[in-house]
Amino acid sequence: MKASKMIIPTLKEAPQEAIIDSHILMLRAGLIRKLVSGVYNFLPLGLRSLHKVEKIIKEEMDRSGALEILSSAMQPKELWEESGRWKKYGPELFRFKDRHDHEYCLGPTHEEIFTDLVRNTVKSYKQLPLNIYQIQTKYRDEMRPRFGLMRGREFIMKDAYSFDVDEKGLDESYKIMYDTYSRIFTRLGLNFQVVLADTGAIGGNASHQFMALSDVGESTIIYCENCSYAADEEKAYSHASALEKEDLKDREEVLTIDKHSIEEISEFLNLPLYKIAKSMIYYAEDSKQYGMFIVRGDYEVNEIKVANALNSSEVFIRLASDEEIASLGSITGFIGPVNFSKCKIFVDEEVTKMTNFVVGANKKDYHLINVNYQRDFDGIVGDYKKAKEGDLCPVCGKPLKSERGIEVGQVFKLGTKYSLPMNCTFLNEQGKTLPMMMGCYGIGVTRTFQAIIEQHHDEYGIVFPLETSPYHIVIVPVNYDDEEQHRVSDQLYEMLDSKVETVLDDRKMKIGFKMKDWELIGIPYIVIVGRRALENIVELKNRFDNSKVELTLEQVKDFIVDKVNNLK
RNA sequence: CGGGAAAUAGCACAGCUUGGUAGUGCAUCUGAUUUGGGAUCAGAGGGUCGCAGGUUCGAAUCCUGUUUUCCCGACCA
Numbered sequence: 001m002k003a004s005k006m007i008i009p010t011l012k013e014a015p016q017e018a019i020i021d022s023h024i025l026m027l028r029a030g031l032i033r034k035l036v037s038g039v040y041n042f043l044p045l046g047l048r049s050l051h052k053v054e055k056i057i058k059e060e061m062d063r064s065g066a067l068e069i070l071s072s073a074m075q076p077k078e079l080w081e082e083s084g085r086w087k088k089y090g091p092e093l094f095r096f097k098d099r100h101d102h103e104y105c106l107g108p109t110h111e112e113i114f115t116d117l118v119r120n121t122v123k124s125y126k127q128l129p130l131n132i133y134q135i136q137t138k139y140r141d142e143m144r145p146r147f148g149l150m151r152g153r154e155f156i157m158k159d160a161y162s163f164d165v166d167e168k169g170l171d172e173s174y175k176i177m178y179d180t181y182s183r184i185f186t187r188l189g190l191n192f193q194v195v196l197a198d199t200g201a202i203g204g205n206a207s208h209q210f211m212a213l214s215d216v217g218e219s220t221i222i223y224c225e226n227c228s229y230a231a232d233e234e235k236a237y238s239h240a241s242a243l244e245k246e247d248l249k250d251r252e253e254v255l256t257i258d259k260h261s262i263e264e265i266s267e268f269l270n271l272p273l274y275k276i277a278k279s280m281i282y283y284a285e286d287s288k289q290y291g292m293f294i295v296r297g298d299y300e301v302n303e304i305k306v307a308n309a310l311n312s313s314e315v316f317i318r319l320a321s322d323e324e325i326a327s328l329g330s331i332t333g334f335i336g337p338v339n340f341s342k343c344k345i346f347v348d349e350e351v352t353k354m355t356n357f358v359v360g361a362n363k364k365d366y367h368l369i370n371v372n373y374q375r376d377f378d379g380i381v382g383d384y385k386k387a388k389e390g391d392l393c394p395v396c397g398k399p400l401k402s403e404r405g406i407e408v409g410q411v412f413k414l415g416t417k418y419s420l421p422m423n424c425t426f427l428n429e430q431g432k433t434l435p436m437m438m439g440c441y442g443i444g445v446t447r448t449f450q451a452i453i454e455q456h457h458d459e460y461g462i463v464f465p466l467e468t469s470p471y472h473i474v475i476v477p478v479n480y481d482d483e484e485q486h487r488v489s490d491q492l493y494e495m496l497d498s499k500v501e502t503v504l505d506d507r508k509m510k511i512g513f514k515m516k517d518w519e520l521i522g523i524p525y526i527v528i529v530g531r532r533a534l535e536n537i538v539e540l541k542n543r544f545d546n547s548k549v550e551l552t553l554e555q556v557k558d559f560i561v562d563k564v565n566n567l568k
Numbered sequence: 569c570g571g572g573a574a575a576u577a578g579c580a581c582a583g584c585u586u587g588g589u590a591g592u593g594c595a596u597c598u599g600a601u602u603u604g605g606g607a608u609c610a611g612a613g614g615g616u617c618g619c620a621g622g623u624u625c626g627a628a629u630c631c632u633g634u635u636u637u638c639c640c641g642a643c644c645a
Contacts, residue, residue: 009578009595010606011578011579011580011594011595012579012580012594012595012606013579013580013581013594014579014580015579015580016574016579016580016581016637016638017637017638018638019638019639034637036636036637037636037637037638090643091569092643092644108644109645138645140643140644140645142643142644143569143642143643144569144639144640144641144642144643146638146639151643151644151645152645155645156645157645158645159645209645218644219644303642314642314643318642406645407644407645408645409645410644410645442645443645444644444645445645446645447645448645477603478603478604478605479602479603479604480603481603482603508603509603509606509607510602510603510604510605510606510607511603511604511605512603512604512605512606512607513605513606513607514605514606515604515605515606516605516606517606528604530604531604539604
């Protein structure tokens with residue numbers, strides 16, 4: 001390809017809208033352009049690279065035995081009502097009507113569609129197991145689109161759904177996808193970690209997330225360096241460092257005027273945070289119940305765990321208002337579990353290990369001191385706190401670490417969550433009708449594309465891994481008007497073009513300008529044709545370490561052809 | 569949806585306090601000179617100053633409303 005025929009709209013300055021490196025670089029390198037918030041156009045260079053990401057995903061999915069299909073972004077309301085999600089999904093679902101007033105949505109995910117497809121085409125155990133996937137555009141009306149492709153309202157996802165006859169089959173399908181994902185992200189050159197995850201709105205009973213490690217990631221990973229334990233912060237389970245047990249003292253009521261927060265109480269009573277228990281009342285809008293959650297003062301309540309405890313999903317969980325708290329017989333700032341019975345009490349297990357601690361007295365300006373679990377109150381014991389760095393690993397007991405990650409993929413075991421309500425069944429060997437066991441597996445393709453850039457850039461620009469670079473190599477004559485340089489550039493281009501993806505930068509620009517462009521765009525190998533053109537010697541710049549070597553044309557060809565062939 | 573900030577040429581920004589000709593750099597076009605690291609000179613094109621209303625002889629500037637964008641939180645591939 002000749003650079004003079006391409007669209008290379010590089011920007012010298014970073015557009016105001018971007019703040020993280022990968023987003024700035026995609027914009028500056030002319031890979032994408034914003035249409036509206038959370039929606040982007042892919043320009044030629046960006047699209048080439050994106051297609052390569054898709055190709056790798058496709059190759060590995062096909063290798064795993066999965067079958068590719070393509071469905072529509074437009075989905076009828078009826079299917080969503082069958083699964084119960086038309087109501088449950090909330091405002092994130094883009095909904096619209098046609099001229100006949102029929103309702104539709106733009107698919108944020110495709111469980112309903114695939115389940116419907118399979119129930120109408122597969123009837124026998126002989127046709128199972130089955131794994132069907134697609135690479136297709138998804139729509140989610142995000143509250144806050146962010147960081148370019150990282151969280152868009154329109155994005156490309158690879159979604160796969162497996163159908164099995166039983167749990168054992170599902171386990172196998174799940175394992176295959178788990179391994180396939182590991183291969184995909186490895187081939188894409190991502191530094192990633194697999195973590196245990198909560199199942200969230202999609203539902204189901206087991207899940208792992210694939211996290212590309214990065215400081216700008218929106219997820220926090222809690223992991224153990226000693227053993228292999230790793231989990232999303234939302235899901236992570238840990239033990240707090242142990243406290244000294246004291247002899248139980250008599251419970252007392254103390255005046256704590258205007259001391260509402262844990263910090264204020266701690267300071268006022270001169271007690272450390274871990275001698276105080278935090279009581280929070282949550283309300284689940286779908287299951288319509290309140291729950292009081294008690295955690296140790298130096299911990300946060302994990303709202304995902306709250307949602308699970310209240311049989312709700314996180315979207316519907318909120319803190320109770322002051323009025324609601326009053327109607328339950330307590331008062332904001334002085335909530336506590338002692339002599340409280342208006343709603344269920346959930347006690348974090350770390351609280352059961354505390355002795356002589358402080359809680360609210362459900363009475364304005366009073367707290368109770370020397371409170372003890374079981375002697376003074378009771379509740380449903382479980383894990384409701386947010387795990388944090390320094391906690392002890394639930395597997396081996398060593399201190400846990402934390403790191404940020406970009407969630408690029410997730411695998412779920414759905415079980416019969418969709419097949420049961422949607423009646424997706426098969427006949428087994430005994431002629432008995434059974435619901436299929438399903439799994440679902442997603443990769444955020446556009447997000448993965450950005451994650452690659454986030455992990456592969458330097459001070460000059462993007463440094464694409466060869467396999468996902470828009471082009472493999474670019475030939476840059478210092479002065480294309482110079483007769484010798486022109487001849488050598490053309491000759492090298494002829495030698496390479498049919499074998500590897502080559503750009504010849506024939507633009508009438510100064511060398512510095514052209515180099516800056518390609519370094520920004522991230523083409524890994526740049527050939528400079530300059531003063532030694534007469535001797536047929538050129539310079540090869542390697543963007544991975546920014547080193548340069550002088551080579552003959554033949555050597556350049558052998559080098560790059562070899563590199564590209566090695567990818568296959 | 570809560571809290572903050574912003575909106576002036578393709579991009580980055582000044583002008584607004586104190587109302588009076590819409591500007592700078594980069595990019596674009598023409599010509600010339602340049603060609604080993606974002607060239608120089610000369611010239612040119614490009615704007616409903618986000619939108620609507622108000623105040624005023626006169627509004628980019630002051631007032632009101634509105635929309636959009638970005639950032640921080642709650643949600644997810």
